Amino acid sequence: MAALLDVKNLGISFGGLRAVNGFDISIEKEQLYGLIGPNGAGKTTVFNLLTGVYKPDAGKVILDGQDITGKKTIDISKAGIARTFQNIRLFSKLSVLDNVKVGLHNKHHYSTIEGILRLHGYRKVEKEMNEQAMELLKVFDLADHADYLASNLPYGQQRRLEIARALATEPKLLLLDEPAAGMNPNETGELMEMIQFVREKFHMTILLIEHDMKLVSGICEKLTVLNFGEVLAQGDTASVLNDPQVITAYLGE
Amino acid sequence: MRDRMKKIKNMNKNTKSNLITYGIVIVAFLVMQTLISTGSISSLLEGLMVPLCIYIILAVSLNLVVGILGELSLGHAGFMCAGAFSSAFFSKCMKDVIENGTLRFILALLIGIAVAAVFGIIIGIPVLRLKGDYLAIVTLAFGEIIKNLVNVVFIGKDANGFHFSTKDVMDLNMELDGEVIVNGPQGITGTPQDSTFFIGVVLILITLFIVINLVNSRDGRAIMAIRDNRIAAESVGINITKYKLMAFTISAALAGGAGVLYAHNLSTLTANTNNFGYNMSINILVFVVLGGIGNIRGSMIAAVILTLLPEMLRGLSDYRMLIYAIVLILMMLFNWAPKSIEWREKYLSFGKKKKEAVK
Numbered sequence: 236m237a238a239l240l241d242v243k244n245l246g247i248s249f250g251g252l253r254a255v256n257g258f259d260i261s262i263e264k265e266q267l268y269g270l271i272g273p274n275g276a277g278k279t280t281v282f283n284l285l286t287g288v289y290k291p292d293a294g295k296v297i298l299d300g301q302d303i304t305g306k307k308t309i310d311i312s313k314a315g316i317a318r319t320f321q322n323i324r325l326f327s328k329l330s331v332l333d334n335v336k337v338g339l340h341n342k343h344h345y346s347t348i349e350g351i352l353r354l355h356g357y358r359k360v361e362k363e364m365n366e367q368a369m370e371l372l373k374v375f376d377l378a379d380h381a382d383y384l385a386s387n388l389p390y391g392q393q394r395r396l397e398i399a400r401a402l403a404t405e406p407k408l409l410l411l412d413e414p415a416a417g418m419n420p421n422e423t424g425e426l427m428e429m430i431q432f433v434r435e436k437f438h439m440t441i442l443l444i445e446h447d448m449k450l451v452s453g454i455c456e457k458l459t460v461l462n463f464g465e466v467l468a469q470g471d472t473a474s475v476l477n478d479p480q481v482i483t484a485y486l487g488e
Numbered sequence: 489m490r491d492r493m494k495k496i497k498n499m500n501k502n503t504k505s506n507l508i509t510y511g512i513v514i515v516a517f518l519v520m521q522t523l524i525s526t527g528s529i530s531s532l533l534e535g536l537m538v539p540l541c542i543y544i545i546l547a548v549s550l551n552l553v554v555g556i557l558g559e560l561s562l563g564h565a566g567f568m569c570a571g572a573f574s575s576a577f578f579s580k581c582m583k584d585v586i587e588n589g590t591l592r593f594i595l596a597l598l599i600g601i602a603v604a605a606v607f608g609i610i611i612g613i614p615v616l617r618l619k620g621d622y623l624a625i626v627t628l629a630f631g632e633i634i635k636n637l638v639n640v641v642f643i644g645k646d647a648n649g650f651h652f653s654t655k656d657v658m659d660l661n662m663e664l665d666g667e668v669i670v671n672g673p674q675g676i677t678g679t680p681q682d683s684t685f686f687i688g689v690v691l692i693l694i695t696l697f698i699v700i701n702l703v704n705s706r707d708g709r710a711i712m713a714i715r716d717n718r719i720a721a722e723s724v725g726i727n728i729t730k731y732k733l734m735a736f737t738i739s740a741a742l743a744g745g746a747g748v749l750y751a752h753n754l755s756t757l758t759a760n761t762n763n764f765g766y767n768m769s770i771n772i773l774v775f776v777v778l779g780g781i782g783n784i785r786g787s788m789i790a791a792v793i794l795t796l797l798p799e800m801l802r803g804l805s806d807y808r809m810l811i812y813a814i815v816l817i818l819m820m821l822f823n824w825a826p827k828s829i830e831w832r833e834k835y836l837s838f839g840k841k842k843k844e845a846v847k
Contacts, residue, residue, distance in 0.1 A: 286723060312725030324720035326713045328782075337713040340706065341725045347734070350705030351698055357705065364706075404724050 237300065239264045239440050240408055245284055245294035254280045255464045258294070260442075262408070262457075267434055268442045269455030269472065273484060277464040278444045279321060282410050286318050287311040299407055313341060315407035319397040321416060321444075327386035331377055334385050334396055335368040338403025368403065374436065375399045375429075391422050395429070402437060409433075411443040415450050423447055427454050452476060460484065506700050509785045510693060517689040524685075536799055538753045541688025542746045543795050545695045547775035547787040549742035552699055554773065555782030556708065557735040558715030560624040562769045563611070563631030564743050567604045569764035571744025572751035573638050573670070575600030576679045579752065580669055581645065583680055593682040597691075597748045604744020607634065608737040616732045628766055635764045643670040675758035676751075683753040691749060692788075695742050699784060702738065711735045778819045790819065 238261040245258040255277045262268045270278050283289045285296060287308040296304045303314050317338075326334050343364050345356040372378040375395045380388060385396060394414060401409055414430070415423045427450055433439055445451050451458065451472070458475040460467040462484045468475045475481060520537060523529045546564060553561045575596040586592040611630045618626055642653040646666030653659040657668055670676055702708045710731045713721040722728055751757050761767050775794060779786030797815060801808040822828050 288719075308722045309725050309727055312723060318723055320720065320723075324717045324723075326716035326720065328716050329709065329712055333709055333712075336706075337709050337721070337726070338724045340710055343706070345706060347702070347705070347707050350707055351701045353701060360706075400720075400724065 238262055239266075239299055240285075240442070241295075241297040242285070243295045243297075245281070245291050245296065247280065247284060247289055247291050247293075253464055255284065255291075255461075258461075258464075258466060260459055260469075262440055262442060265434060265438055265440055267430070267454055267456050268440075269451045269458045270442060270444045270461065271446070271451060271458060272461035272467070276461040278461055279412060280464075281461070282318060282412055282444065285311075285410065286316055312404060312406075315405075316410060317401035317404045317406035317408075318410035319394075319401055319412055319414065321412040323390075323393050323397055325385040325393055325397060325400070327384065329385060330381065331372065331383050331385055331388065331396055332365070332368055332381040334400050335371055335403050336364050338400040339364050339367060342403075342405060371399045371403055390417060391425075394418075394426070398429075398433065402433070402439070407440065409439050409441045411441060411445075413444050413446065415445060415447045420449075423450055426450070430454060448476070502704065505785075506704075509696060509700070509788070512785070513689060513692055513696065513788075517685070521685070532799065533796075536795070537685040538683050538688050538749065540792060540795050541685070541692055542749050542753075543772070543775065543791040544692050544788050545746040545749070546743055546772045547779065547791040548692075548695050548699055548784055549739045549746070550772050551776050551779075551782065551784055551787045552702070552735055552739040552742070554776050555784075555787075556699075556703055556715065557711055557732060557739075559616070559732070559736075560620065560773075561627045561736070561739075562624045562766060562773065563627035563629075563634075564739075564772050565764045565766070565768035566611075566627075566631030566634035567607055567740040567743040568747035568750065568768070569631075569634050569638060569759055570607045571600035571604040571747030572757060572764070573676065573747075573759070574603035574744075575748040576676045576751035576757045577643070577669060579679050579682070580676055583678075589680065589682050592680070593687065593748075593752060596682075596752065597745060600748035600751070601741045601744045604747065605737050605741035607744075608740025609733065612733045612736040612740070616729070616736060628769065631764075631766060631769055635759045635761075638670075638675075638759045639673050641670050642668070642672050644668045673758065675756060677756045679751055679755065679757055681752060681755060683749050688749055691745055695745065696784065698738065698742065703784075707731065707734060774816070778816065778823060780823050786823070793819070 240260065240262040242258060242260045246256045247254055258281060270281065272278050280289065284291050287306055287310070290305045294304070295302065298314055298316060301314055303311050306314070326337060329337070343360045345360045349356040369378060369381065372381055375398065377392060377396060377399065380392065385393065388396060398411070411430070415426055418426060430441065431454055434441055443455070455472050457470065458472050459469045460475060460481050467484055468478045468481050524534055546568060550561065550564045553559055578599045579592060579596045582592055586595070615623060615626050615630065640654050642655070642657055642660055644651045644657070644660040644662045644666050646663040648663065651660040651662050651666070657671060660666070660668070710721070710726045711734070713726060714728055714731055718728060750763070775791040776787045778794070779788065779790035793815070798808060798812055801811055804811065
């Protein structure tokens with residue numbers, strides 16, 4: 236089976252600093268893949284390269300047979316990569332429902348004129364959008380809070396809403412940037428269940444960055460360890476976590 | 489009838505709040521119209537009705553950029569100027585061709601709006617790459633440029649057609665029967681005075697309709713998403729440039745509509761600091777800020793209070809501006825102080841709604 240995401244030799248420099256160098260990764264469909272590494276290793280930079288926030292100066296990114304190297308964020312989103320952010324980025328002054336509806340933006344269309352004049356197309360499409368968004372909110376247990384402002388949700392629910400919004404774009408690949416950051420062990424446990432549930436329900440391929448080793452060893456099938464912008468180890472979770480090199484990088488000599 | 493009641497009950501809060509906004513405008517119009525027709529209102533105040541409509545349209549349209557798009561624009565009077573001069577030019581040329589005042593005004597309105605929208609696009613493309621203070625400064629400059637441009641334009645018309653100059657009237661080289669239409673700093677004189685209070689209110693309603701429906705549509709959500717978090721909006725595939733430009737252009741077009749109303753309310757149209765300069769732009773921004781950024785009904789109310797107040801206080805002569813300043817401060821406190829917001833949420837229902845979904 237051809238890999239869903241195939242990245243070869245990806246690299247970028249900021250001034251004299253080689254932030255990511257020779258990064259390879261290959262993710263199969265419906266795989267749960269973990270990207271770990273010490274602080275400053277370049278994990279989020281990899282995400283930013285994959286989603287077009289930065290343009291790579293070397294390498295190739297192939298998503299489902301389509302070359303998306305160096306494309307713009309909008310085009311990559313349309314090609315099928317959605318992401319969440321390390322520091323939550325919701326549309327804070329919009330309602331929970333509207334946050335998800337913004338995620339549905341490119342899946343449903345009507346013209347500006349139809350929208351202003353409230354023509355048939357507007358009513359029909361808005362109804363579809365509402366139904367679809369509510370369905371997603373139900374999956375994430377947020378349906379009761381649909382009218383709340385996103386900024387008024389508690390932290391854990393904000394994280395869930397961000398994932399719901401990302402899924403609304405109907406991606407092929409979901410990137411989660413430290414989904415468990417700032418969560419207590421209980422919440423992390425719930426999150427693990429939810430990530431697995433999302434994978435099964437939506438047949439989603441997921442790449443996640445995480446520091447919480449319990450979460451990583453609990454749900455990730457494969458791991459890539461990044462250190463100083465280069466791949467240190469790659470392979471099955473158990474074998475990677477027992478690699479002496481990886482242990483040294485995390486704990487020091 | 490029962491069905492209708494049910495329908496009203498089931499309507500979501502937003503729709504209800506919007507209907508209240510339209511209702512306020514219509515009721516205010518009917519009350520003022522009755523007062524005017526029974527003669528229980530001073531002619532000074534009566535003359536203020538059309539300018540009031542103009543200010544309301546400007547405040548609501550600027551709110552689209554400042555409140556909904558979240559960018560500070562200080563060139564709003566410039567777009568109003570573009571709409572005013574283009575429509576006045578058209579009306580003066582067509583004064584004898586199109587006898588029907590209503591038809592002529594509608595055409596002038598469309599032209600004014602279109603010209604202002606074109607200015608909005610031309611200025612918006614370079615300017616919207618900037619953010620915050622930089623955007624404010626550059627829009628301020630463009631607003632002044634538009635105002636100064638119309639001050640050096642001379643256009644005349646004679647049997648041979650139109651003549652154009654940037655120097656003076658003599659430079660137009662017209663035949664003896666030629667008529668000067670745009671006379672540089674003297675502006676345009678003899679525009680037909682087609683603006684009425686009724687037309688003004690209709691334009692307010694149209695402006696409200698466009699802004700409110702835009703905000704509650706797919707495009708409006710995209711615009712507000714950009715305001716709340718540009719990076720996240722981009723990551724879900726929203727075209728930032730397109731939607732920023734859309735909000736900016738629609739706002740400019742609506743300001744152009746206000747300009748048309750302005751041009752057809754006076755017999756002489758000139759561009760100076762007070763009507764199309766930065767004084768005006770900042771005045772409009774004051775309406776928006778005091779009415780509550782992003783709150784459309786609020787900017788309407790602020791525009792009414794702050795326009796009527798100086799006139800009402802004319803009797804107090806020297807103390808007039810002092811009281812005006814105090815009212816500004818009080819409105820600021822009422823709108824933004826945490827204690828006051830708390831109080832409003834407790835006792836006024838519309839405050840509660842605002843918390844749930846700022847639209």
